Amino acid sequence: MNKALVKTAVSHLDPQTRVTHFDEVQCPYTIDEAILEANRCLECKHQPCVAGCPVEIDIPGFIREIKKENFENAYQIIRKDSLLPAVCGRVCPQENQCEKYCVRAIKGESVAIGRLERFVADHHYAHGPEETHKPILDKDAKIAIVGSGPAGLSCADTLLQLGYPVTIFEALHQPGGVLIYGIPEFRLPNRVVEQEIDDLKARGAEIKLNTLIGKTIYLEDLFAQNYEAIFLGTGAGLPRFLNVPGEHLNGVYSANEFLTRVNLMSAYQKEADTPIYRGQIVSVVGGGNVAMDAARSALRLGAKEVHLIYRRSLTELPARLEEVHHAQEEGIIFNLLTNPLNILGDDKGFVKAIELIKMELSEKDASGRRRPIPKAGSEFILETDVVIVAVGTTPNPIISQTSPTLEITDYGCILTKNEAGLTTYPNVYAGGDAVTGSATVIEAMGAGKQAALEIDRVLNS
Amino acid sequence: MYIIQDKKVLAKDIFWMQVFAPDVVKHAQAGQFVMLRVHELGERIPLTIADIDQKHKTIGILFQVVGKTTALLSELEVGEAILDFAGPLGEATKIAGLKNVIVVMGGIGTAIGYPLCRALQNQGTKITVIAGFKNAERMILHDELVEVAHEIIFTTDDGSYGEKGFVTQSLDQLLSKSDEYEHVFAVGPILMMKAVSEVTRTFAIPTTVSLNPIMVDGTGMCGGCRVKVGEETKFACVHGPDFDGHLVDFDLLHKRNQMYRDQETKDLLEVRGRQRE
Numbered sequence: 150m151n152k153a154l155v156k157t158a159v160s161h162l163d164p165q166t167r168v169t170h171f172d173e174v175q176c177p178y179t180i181d182e183a184i185l186e187a188n189r190c191l192e193c194k195h196q197p198c199v200a201g202c203p204v205e206i207d208i209p210g211f212i213r214e215i216k217k218e219n220f221e222n223a224y225q226i227i228r229k230d231s232l233l234p235a236v237c238g239r240v241c242p243q244e245n246q247c248e249k250y251c252v253r254a255i256k257g258e259s260v261a262i263g264r265l266e267r268f269v270a271d272h273h274y275a276h277g278p279e280e281t282h283k284p285i286l287d288k289d290a291k292i293a294i295v296g297s298g299p300a301g302l303s304c305a306d307t308l309l310q311l312g313y314p315v316t317i318f319e320a321l322h323q324p325g326g327v328l329i330y331g332i333p334e335f336r337l338p339n340r341v342v343e344q345e346i347d348d349l350k351a352r353g354a355e356i357k358l359n360t361l362i363g364k365t366i367y368l369e370d371l372f373a374q375n376y377e378a379i380f381l382g383t384g385a386g387l388p389r390f391l392n393v394p395g396e397h398l399n400g401v402y403s404a405n406e407f408l409t410r411v412n413l414m415s416a417y418q419k420e421a422d423t424p425i426y427r428g429q430i431v432s433v434v435g436g437g438n439v440a441m442d443a444a445r446s447a448l449r450l451g452a453k454e455v456h457l458i459y460r461r462s463l464t465e466l467p468a469r470l471e472e473v474h475h476a477q478e479e480g481i482i483f484n485l486l487t488n489p490l491n492i493l494g495d496d497k498g499f500v501k502a503i504e505l506i507k508m509e510l511s512e513k514d515a516s517g518r519r520r521p522i523p524k525a526g527s528e529f530i531l532e533t534d535v536v537i538v539a540v541g542t543t544p545n546p547i548i549s550q551t552s553p554t555l556e557i558t559d560y561g562c563i564l565t566k567n568e569a570g571l572t573t574y575p576n577v578y579a580g581g582d583a584v585t586g587s588a589t590v591i592e593a594m595g596a597g598k599q600a601a602l603e604i605d606r607v608l609n610s
Numbered sequence: 611m612y613i614i615q616d617k618k619v620l621a622k623d624i625f626w627m628q629v630f631a632p633d634v635v636k637h638a639q640a641g642q643f644v645m646l647r648v649h650e651l652g653e654r655i656p657l658t659i660a661d662i663d664q665k666h667k668t669i670g671i672l673f674q675v676v677g678k679t680t681a682l683l684s685e686l687e688v689g690e691a692i693l694d695f696a697g698p699l700g701e702a703t704k705i706a707g708l709k710n711v712i713v714v715m716g717g718i719g720t721a722i723g724y725p726l727c728r729a730l731q732n733q734g735t736k737i738t739v740i741a742g743f744k745n746a747e748r749m750i751l752h753d754e755l756v757e758v759a760h761e762i763i764f765t766t767d768d769g770s771y772g773e774k775g776f777v778t779q780s781l782d783q784l785l786s787k788s789d790e791y792e793h794v795f796a797v798g799p800i801l802m803m804k805a806v807s808e809v810t811r812t813f814a815i816p817t818t819v820s821l822n823p824i825m826v827d828g829t830g831m832c833g834g835c836r837v838k839v840g841e842e843t844k845f846a847c848v849h850g851p852d853f854d855g856h857l858v859d860f861d862l863l864h865k866r867n868q869m870y871r872d873q874e875t876k877d878l879l880e881v882r883g884r885q886r887e
Contacts, residue, residue, distance in 0.1 A: 320829045322647055322654070322694040330831070359696035361829060365633050387845055388833040397838055397862050399869040406832035414826065415651060422653040422678055422877065423826070424870040498865030545830045546848055550701075 150188055154257030157186040159264055164478040168448045171334040171417055174475060175239075178261075178268040180218075187215035189253060190260045197250035198262060203595030204303070206230045208247055208262055215265060224273035227266060232306035232349055233299065233594065235274065235341045236328060238267025241591045242469050274344050281351035288312040290377040290608050295362040295548070298326020299590045300382030300581030302346065304597030305354050311605045315354055316376070320361040323413065326384050327582075328590070330413035331405070331439070333446050336472075339412070363548035368555070368577060378604045381563060381572070381579040382597055385587050386545025390538055391434060395492030400426055400500035404435065404443045404539035411446050425450065428535030432456045432503050434489055435539030436465070437587075441472040443537045444481045455481050456531065460488040460508050460521040486510070486521065490528065492536055502532045541587050562586055569603030570596055578604060612646075612695035615668055617688050620750040623675040624718065625684050626660070632667040634697045640729035641703030641722065641820065641852055644669065645828035647694040648682045655679045656825045656847075659698060660721040669697070672721035672750075678877035681885075699828050700851045703795070703818065705729055710736040712784060712791050713759075714777050714806050716798025717743060720751050722820050723797045727758040736760050738784065738791070742777035742802070746770040778805045785813045793818070796855060800864045807855030817855035821846050823863060824870070838862050 151157075160176040161167075167174055178186065190212040198208045207226050214223035227234045243249075243263035251259030292308050294301045297319040305315045323329050328342045350356065360366060362381075371379055388403030390396050407425070410416040414423035431447040433440050436459035444455045457476070459466060462485050466473060477483070484505070491504040507527035510519035544561040556564040556573040563572055563579040570580040580596025582588055616628035634644060643656045655677075661670025675681050686692065703726055711730065715723030720741060730737050739759035743749045745768045756762055763780045764772030773780060777798075785791065794817045796806035803819040810817040823835040823846050830848040837844055838859035844850060 320696065321827060322696070330827075359694050360633060361696060361699070364637065364699055365697065367637065370636075386830050387848070388831075390833070390836075390843060396843070397836065397859075397866065399866060403833040406826055406834045409826050409832050414653065418651065421651045424653075424873040426869065498862075498868070547830055550848075 151185055153189060156258045156261040156264070157182050157189075159261070161475075164480070167335070168445075168479050171449055173338055174335050177271050178264055183215055183265060183268040184218065186261050186265060187212045190216075191252055193252050197252065198247040198260075201247045201250040203246070203591045204230045204598055206247075206266075211269060212260070212262075212265060215269065220269055220272045221277055223269045224277060227269060230598075231594065232302060233345050233590070234266050235270035235345055236299075236337060237591055237594075238263050238265075238270055239337050239341070240332060242589060244470065246591065281348055284309050284312060284352055286312050286314045286353055288314070288608075291316065291375060292604060293318065293362075293371045293376040293379045294382065295379060296320075296326060296382040296384055296581075296583075297324035297346070297356060298328065298382055298384045298581065298593065300384070300583075300593035300597040301326070301380065302349060302597070303594035304380045304382060304580070304601045306349055306352070307598045307601035308604065309349070309352050309354060311601070313605070317354055317356045318360045318362050318366070319356060319358050321413065322358055324356050324358065326382075330409045331442070333408065333412055333442050334417075335445065335449065336442065361547060363551045368548070368552045368574065372576070377576065377608060379577045380570075380597065380600050380604070381548060381577065381583055382581045382593065383545050383548060383579075383583040385542035385582040386561075387543050388538065389541045389543060391489055391540065393489055393491055395494055395500070396538070398492055398494040398500045399498050400428065400534055401492060401536045401538065402426075404433075404439045404537055405542065407443050407537050408439070408446065411450070417446075417450060426535060427451055428533065430454045430456070430533045431535040431537065432458055432531060432533040433537045433539055434458045435541075436461065437467045437539060437541075438469060438472055440539035441468045441476050441481075443539050445476055445479060447535065447537065448479055448481065452535075456484055456533070457481050458484045458487050458489060458503075458505065460486065461518065462486055462510065465518050484531075488521065488523065489536075493530070500534055500536055502530050503536055504528060504530050542582075544583055544586070560586065568599065570600040571603070612692040614686055614688050614690055614692065615666070617686075620672070621748050623684075624672070624748075624750055625675075626670065626672050627683075627686075628661065628663065628666075628668045628670050629692060629695060630667060631669045631695050631697075634669050634695065635662060635664055635667050638662045638669060638698040639702035640705075640725040642698035642700050643828070643851065644671065644695055644697030645699060645825070646671075646683070646692055646696070648679060648686070649693060652682070652693070653679045654694070654826060654828065656699070656822070656828050658722045658820075660725055662725065669695075672718070674718045676878070677874045678881050681878055681881040685885075696828070700847060701849070703729070703820070703852050705733065705735065708733075708735050708793050710790055711793045711795060712738045712740065712781065714740045714781055714794060714796045714798070714802075715742070716777055716802040717748065719798030719802070719820075720755070723795070724751050724754055724758070726795060726797070727755065731758050739763070740765065740777045740780045740784070742766070742798070743771070744768070776805070777802065778809050781806060781809050785809070785815065791815060794855075795819075800860050800867070803855060803858075804860035807858070807860075811856050818852050819855040819858060821851050821853060821858065821863060823866060
């Protein structure tokens with residue numbers, strides 16, 4: 150039993166050198182560190198951590214196997230409930246989920262469940278058996294999954310385990326959704342995502358790329374092709390902008406576009422054809438994980454100065470604390486309580502500066518956060534040559550354009566009628582960001598899993 | 611596998627390819643586009659659907675070599691495959707109910723104008739075509755256009771074929787003579803679409819233009835293709851590519867399309883250098 154009040158430390162690449170490349174920032178636990186940390190787990194009978202996990206991983210179970218040095222067993226325990234342990238170990242906000250409910254956190258820090266999950270997954274990919282356990286697909290009903298992000302992959306995995314043949318339709322040329330186009334290499338290497346998707350393919354998932362449901366194939370075509378149920382995990386869609394003058398100037402990117410160019414299209418590599426406009430001074434507007442990803446990517450592309458512009462204070466910043474720390478260590482300049490008014494351009498249509506105003510917090514708004522209001526007369530100009538807007542997205546309109554029976558909410562999200570994600574279109578389910586708006590990887594995975602269980606229940610009743 | 615089944619050189623640097631893409635063909639309509647990629651580290655580029663052949667399950671693409679990706683694409687031969695080919699994307703051109711229209715096209719815009727004319731022809735619309743080119747050598751799809759149009763006017767900048775001058779002069783003459791035209795479609799270079807929209811505005815004739823902003827995913831995710839239409843920001847990949855020509859901010863689109871011009875020119879010169887070796 151390790152009685153340390155704090156998590157076993159994990160090493161990180163040095164902030165000064167890591168900003169010159171896209172290598173992963175956080176190092177994995179060594180075997181000794183993992184065992185040491187596993188021994189902090191009390192294996193509580195009531196398992197509060199499991200209840201905090203959207204896919205209900207048997208957390209004390211896998212940690213017990215680490216203590217016994219049965220790392221592959223630990224992986225197999227996680228893999229029963231999650232197909233993306235290497236992903237989730239890296240990008241889940243464990244502090245708001247499993248770790249939040251850890252009994253050790255009452256006095257001191259929680260067990261480092263996330264770091265242990267990553268350790269187990271990485272150990273499996275490095276040392277685990279070559280052969281994948283292939284489920285027997287003995288069910289007749291074929292299921293179509295739309296979108297290969299976390300929601301779709303998780304739904305497919307659960308259905309395969311239940312014996313259903315599944316086909317995943319992906320619009321882009323590479324599967325993985327936001328894990329591939331959105332989250333950058335230094336936080337989640339594409340290789341890690343590819344390994345987990347390869348595992349799903351080895352288990353029998355068929356993936357059709359370059360196929361947009363709602364454009365290439367309509368929902369009714371899928372039913373005509375004898376798919377008996379459809380799960381829509383189409384993710385978040387069009388980026389939101391600020392609605393300030395100058396947003397059409399060259400050098401203004403949505404975070405989605407900027408990150409897609411860098412990650413999916415590999416614009417950070419010299420050999421890649423996709424161009425990216427690299428600024429000397431880059432300003433990122435927003436305060437979520439996406440804003441941190443964009444700011445830190447801009448730094449790695451060679452910016453001399455990267456500013457984060459956020460209208461509330463550090464307390465309200467929605468990004469994970471860990472990401473905020475990493476960004477601060479790397480020298481991102483935080484302009485808090487600051488909001489953009491206007492983006493100024495030169496005569497060729499390129500950004501040259503951004504006009505900002507200082508904000509102060511007033512009473513709490515509907516979201517429970519204190520509402521920022523502008524401070525009169527506090528306007529100032531910040532020179533900048535790139536502006537990246539990371540203030541969220543609105544759902545993708547493509548499927549609902551060609552499927553009038555599929556109702557959407559006032560916010561453009563797909564309307565669901567129950568917890569399992571049943572839509573207004575019979576036998577069509579939906580989950581993840583397409584339903585909830587921007588949320589987390591693990592919540593999307595939870596929704597995919599719930600829908601899969603419901604599809605199985607309905608088909609068997 | 612998106613295999614190239616036919617390939618023709620229509621003019622210098624202008625190519626026509628017929629690509630086997632059974633999934634894309636099924637719901638494809640005039641006005642839509644595909645996103646394609648030619649190698650693993652390649653760019654995704656949008657190209658208009660120039661032909662829809664349901665029988666052979668092929669999509670026609672017509673393109674001019676303007677950058678690295680189009681240069682590499684032009685090097686592919688019949689029997690070879692295009693790596694990625696996704697579509698049909700965007701909204702189809704709205705033509706239902708139109709009886710008498712003018713389709714103005716310029717240069718490579720013919721790639722959109724021609725399938726549009728075919729779709730109009732299928733519903734029995736009377737079509738007047740004004741097709742403008744730099745000169746006789748740059749002219750493409752001459753016979754095809756003659757076949758679909760009830761009336762046709764060719765213009766060239768230097769007078770080497772048809773009338774000497776710009777499409778807008780011919781358009782102005784047509785609209786001055788007759789008020790029977792219900793709608794004008796304009797497809798081609800940004801400045802040409804802008805000029806056409808200015809002419810039709812004075813005659814108060816509804817005008818549809820097809821825009822070609824820079825895109826990355828083409829599926830409603832990145833927002834790179836945003837255009838200003840009236841007071842609204844629209845995304846060409848999901849709300850377009852067709853918009854009301856009287857509302858589009860063409861100058862802004864023109865500037866946005868210059869964003870990577872230096873890089874594009876450098877990349878194209880590299881490919882050209884390799885081709886000469």
